[in-house]
């Protein structure tokens with residue numbers, strides 16, 4: 345196993361409904377599936393350079409589905425499965441974060 349250059353953490357937490365929104369309940373497993381499929385589909389070294397993991401709550405639950413890319417420290421909010429291809433092509437493959445989805449902590 346190689347050490348990846350980038351590691352994508354997608355929140356898969358399921359909080360009790362009475363506490364508000366959570367990424368797991370919002371469908372984050374599908375985001376992970378699409379990420380892994382898109383990396384495979386992209387082919388080349390990207391599959392070896394990027395790792396995708398589910399994680400527990402990242403904090404801004406009401407902004408979910410949330411994910412973060414390290415070591416870039418780029419946070420994404422309100423990610424849907426349909427956004428995944430753009431994140432892979434623009435950020436993970438070309439190094440340009442998808443600005444419209446960025447979470448900067450200002451909400």
Ligand code: FES
Pocket residue numbers: 355356357358359365366367368400401402403404405406408410
């Ligand atoms: S449940 Fe995903 S950030 Fe809290």
